[in-house]
Amino acid sequence: MPEQRPTSIDKNIVDRTKARRNSDVARAVRRTRDRLSEQAGTPVYDRELLKLHANAVLNTALAIPLMVLAVCIAGFAAGVGPDIVVWAFVTMTCYTGLSLVARKVVRTDMAGIETDTIKRAFLAAHAVSGLGWAYFAWLGCDECKIEQFMVLKAVVLLLVMAATAIMASALRGALVATFAAPVAVFVFLLAVSPEWEPVDAIMVGLLFVSLPFFTYVAGHLHSSTVMLLSFRAEKDMLIAELETAKSMSDEARRRAEEANLAKSRFLATMSHELRTPLNAILGFSEVMAGEVLGPLQNPTYKEYAGDIHASGRHLLHLINEILDLSRIEAGRYQLNEEPVTLEHIVEECCHLMELKARNKDIRIVQEFEPNLPRLFADERSLRQITLNLLSNAVKFAPSGSDVRVRIGWTAGGGQYVSIKDNGPGIPEEEIPVVLSAFGQGSIAIKSAEEGTGLGLPIVQGLLALHGGEFKLNSRLREGTEAIAIFPPQRVMEELPLVPQTRAPAATGGYRRSA
Structure with a gap:
């Protein structure tokens, strides 16, 4: 014999028999709980971080190329030569490859991201873009009229390093992979240069110190990003709880409306069914108590008839009050x-x-x-x-x-x-x-x-x-x-008295009374 589902109302407010109604809420709660159960370093958080890094790369896809273009134009005008144009082309090509990797990650579904593969691809793309900046550090300017060319190149690298530290904070190691080669080239040029000035050594030292400093800053930004993800997960949990509460309140309201409708139907049906026998009871008991059809031999019967009449009147009064209150609550009480x-x-x-x-x-x-x-x-x-x-x-x-x-x-x-x-x-x-x-x-x-x-x-x-x-x-x-x-x-205002008028005179005019 097949098992029958009980028809009684479930103890829970959410109707378990209507899975379609509550499925979205259940999925949202499950996703939020899964996200909160994960900690930093696990695939869920790593995928979120990779998505954030890819979005940051795409959002700043024009910032660094514009800087490269500005440096190229300024260097070519200063007489650096065609090498600066070759460097600009190579560097923009490298950043184009990085943007392509980021675009692929953005278009990939969260569940389809392989964290290890994408991390290696990003780090490789950053390292390739770093080769372009290493080429920039290697550029010379024997015929140009720019003094302290080494210092200017170091300033440009510091600016790009700061921008990359902010852009690549969601991916650990991206800053080191990008600027390890340029810093090494600067150190090598200072070591092999027969003529170097103290300011060149200061700038190289500044570059050498700036790399771990900006790495430290990027690490703090990474921690802030992880905390942001945690806060977002908590926000999603609150939203899921609100959706659950809304579903529960909708279900409770539906049941309350059904109960109110059932009450209204009951009162509409039973008002006549209750009042008809009550009127008969009241009429017959009054006839018996008043001995209209003849005296009662036993006085106790007369007393009982009076009690029946009083109880019936009390019950009729109670029914009338319940019906009045029900009509008022249902908005069906008619005011004359x-x-x-x-x-x-x-x-x-x-x-x-x-x-x-x-x-x-x-x-x-x-x-x-x-x-x-x-x-x-x-x-x-x-x-x-x-x-x-x-x-x-x-x-x-x-x-x-x-x-x-x-x-x-x-x-x-x-x-x-x-x-x-x-x-x-x-x-x-x-x-x-x-x-x-x-x-x-x-x-x-x-x-x-x-x-x-x-x-x-x-x-x-x-x-x-x-x-x-x-x-x-x-x-x-x-x-x-x-x-x-x-x-x-x-409150009705008192209307002014209407002045009385007499019948029209023979001349056709009207006269007001005194």
Whole structure:
């Protein structure tokens, strides 16, 4: 029997069943780990260094030939003779061979580079280009008018040596392979020359010392290049991790969207299926509790019918709150906006909560600013916001205390509803909890207060639909103040009175009333 793949959701966020989606990320991570596992001196780093050296040679392919051309023109003008032209041609030919080797390396795939072979080819090309500079060191100028010709040749070689030290820093031994022969020629010419001046000896000594010095500089540049490769590998690793995190977040978002869609389908299907039997339960239990069809012989049955009716109403209220919150979160809550008076709505809600507050010996104190203009809002939403905040305040306010309800202007020109109680308060760290769906504070849990934890999230959602803001200020043993703020855009300005006019007179004109 073939093995079946489990249909349950994998523990990992990345979906292992979708290899195509995660293959690029897996390859990037694998390449980065392989690169980081290598150290300097291994084939991976050697190939990178050879690539860098080849790019440096190609990027400076015109610098040294231009210098050779400038020296050739200056020497020919000074009367060195045709030997300087021959030297320039030989040297440019040698550098052309070096450029061809570099171009071949650049065009070769990283995995196809044979490090030992390419290193030998580069060193051989550098040595050949060094023969051209050795020929330059050998050039004489018996008939030219340039004094200290030996010094000028040494200065040119020092400049080229410095440029080569920078260019060939990625390849160890390239500088020595290029300028070992020219320095040896200078030393030989000084040794066999019957007439040499102290400045010639100084320049030869300077050349002799400069070769190990520039080799030391090139070695430091080589170390910096290796460090640069390490940093680049770490950067690639970070990029790979970011790609992995992006893939994980995309997968998590896809699953969250699927879960949200499943929730919406469930609520859309079950809202009718749950409300229909609940309405029947509420109706029949009310009929039985009210003994509409006749008296119940056993009073306990009547008590049970009342409990069934109360439980059904609580369950229906819970279902309605869940559906309202789901519609708000899904953006499907429809606002029936119209001009409403905030004072009238809050006052009616206070009257509705008066009986419940009186049963707990709580007084609802109303402090309303007069002559507030109307709001352009959904009246049902404003009632729900006010009732949710009032019921919370009455629920947690101690007996004999006051619940203060205020409405008025905000500093920005909007309007607000503030409901404050003298209850136990909410710890600061628990405020995000009570503002989340089904979240309840520790005090509500300990006191076993009835509630589902959906009132404040619904208030937040309804205010957000109106472009408003909800603030919850609370301290332990000092009470809680809930403030619902409506933006200035919702406040309707008072329109000026339209001047009344009389009927047109016989002459055809109009007259305004006094």
